[in-house]
Each structure stands twice: as structure tokens, then as C-alpha cells.
Amino acid sequence: MAVLIDPEKIDLDNIVPFFDKVQLSIATHIFVGGSTDINSQTENVVIAIKKVTKLPVILFPGDVKQITQKADGILFLSLLSGRNSEYLIEQQIKAAPFLKDATLEILPTGYILIDGQTVTATQKVSNTKPIAQKNTELILNTALAGQFLGKKLIYLEAGSGAKIPVKTNIITLLKDNLSIPLIVGGGIRTKKQLENAFNAGADLVVIGTAFENDATFFDDLKK
Ligand code: 1GP
Numbered sequence: 001m002a003v004l005i006d007p008e009k010i011d012l013d014n015i016v017p018f019f020d021k022v023q024l025s026i027a028t029h030i031f032v033g034g035s036t037d038i039n040s041q042t043e044n045v046v047i048a049i050k051k052v053t054k055l056p057v058i059l060f061p062g063d064v065k066q067i068t069q070k071a072d073g074i075l076f077l078s079l080l081s082g083r084n085s086e087y088l089i090e091q092q093i094k095a096a097p098f099l100k101d102a103t104l105e106i107l108p109t110g111y112i113l114i115d116g117q118t119v120t121a122t123q124k125v126s127n128t129k130p131i132a133q134k135n136t137e138l139i140l141n142t143a144l145a146g147q148f149l150g151k152k153l154i155y156l157e158a159g160s161g162a163k164i165p166v167k168t169n170i171i172t173l174l175k176d177n178l179s180i181p182l183i184v185g186g187g188i189r190t191k192k193q194l195e196n197a198f199n200a201g202a203d204l205v206v207i208g209t210a211f212e213n214d215a216t217f218f219d220d221l222k223k
Pocket of ligand 1: 157159160162184186187188206208
């Protein structure tokens with residue numbers, strides 16, 4: 001499980017008790033990022049997190065400005081579900097000079113936005129349409145195209161705060177047809193939903209909003 005920390009929302013004064021709970025939970029990764037980071041807090045937040053955990057800290061950047069060498073790795077995302085060249089290739093070209101000599105691990109990731117029954121920040125900022133959950137063939141073909149393009153990961157994203165997470169039949173369909181790991185996130189706010197995603201075949205499940213709203217949720221997810 002990856003815990004998603006949004007640099008715009010985290011309360012750094014509360015980081016120690018928050019990470020005490022993370023440490024006791026089944027979390028294996030920390031993702032840091034958001035669709036926007038208006039006050040450019042990503043680097044400060046990564047530095048603060050590295051002080052309180054040994055879990056790998058992976059950037060999940062909304063744009064090139066969120067890149068910092070202080071993290072352990074970066075999801076080098078391409079928004080394959082969209083047709084906005086800015087998020088398909090332009091941001092990646094802008095990021096290249098910052099990553100050329102970087103020590104952080106670069107993880108090429110095909111990012112697929114799925115309709116979670118609400119207009120999410122990802123949709124607004126990227127100005128792209130999510131794929132309907134019923135359009136399973138398009139979702140599968142998009143993920144396969146990502147794999148054939150050489151992506152090392154596929155991220156199925158219902159969007160932060162999605163009303164409904166990615167359905168389990170989609171997770172299973174992709175798991176059965178892909179040979180690369182599958183990340184699933186967006187709208188997962190109960191232990192049951194988390195288990196459903198894992199049982200369907202997700203390799204890593206990302207949760208952000210549910211922990212932001214109530215850190216006692218970690219107590220249900222102890223190691
Ligand atoms: C969003 O997949 C992540 O990019 C997590 O979503 O905030 O809804 O948990 P939530």
C-alpha cells in the first residue's frame with residue numbers, strides 16, 4: 001500500500017504522530033504529489049518525510065515543478081487516457097534536464113484516468129476526459145499500449161476523492177493481460193475496498209484522501 005501525501009494539504013506540525021501510524025500499518029511506499037503545488041512545498045515535504053520514515057519516498061508529480069532530487073524515485077507519468085500533448089510528452093521533455101543526472105529511480109508509468117463519478121483535480125488540471133468504467137476494452141488496450149511502449153508500471157486512477165474507485169473487474173482484466181505491475185488508486189476509503197482491489201489483482205494500492213480525513217484509518221490496517 002502506498003500512502004499519498006499531498007504537499008498542499010499535509011500539516012507538517014503533525015507529521016510525527018501521522019508517521020507513527022504509517023509505520024505500524026501495512027504501508028510499503030510513500031507517494032508525494034498533487035495535481036498542483038502552488039506554494040512549491042514538495043521538496044520541503046519530502047525532506048520532512050525522509051526524517052520520519054525509512055519507507056521509499058516516490059514522487060507522483062502533477063508537473064515538472066514538483067521534481068526534487070531528495071526523493072528516492074519518481075513515477076515518470078504519461079497520461080495515456082488523455083489527448084492533451086502537455087501531459088503525454090511536453091511535461092516529460094521539460095523534466096528531462098532535471099532527471100539527466102539524477103540519482104532518484106525513474107519509473108516510466110502509463111497513467112490511465114478512469115471515471116470515478118466526480119470531476120477530479122486530475123481531470124481539471126490535465127483538461128482530459130476520463131475513460132468510462134464500462135469501456136473496458138479501451139481501458140485494456142490503453143494499458144497494453146503503455147506496456148508495449150515500454151512503461152514499467154500502469155497506474156489505474158479514479159482520481160483523488162473519486163466517488164467510486166476503479167471496479168474490480170477492470171483490475172482483474174488488466175492484471176490477467178499485463179506483464180507489468182498494476183497500481184490502483186482513487187476513492188479507496190475502506191478496508192474492504194482496499195482488500196477488493198488487492199484480491200482483484202492490484203500490486204499496489206494508493207490511498208490519500210481517506211488518511212487525510214481520518215488518520216485513525218491506519219489503525220484498521222496494522223501490519
Ligand atoms: C490519487 O490515487 C490517488 O491520485 C489517491 O486517491 O485521494 O482518493 O485516495 P484518494
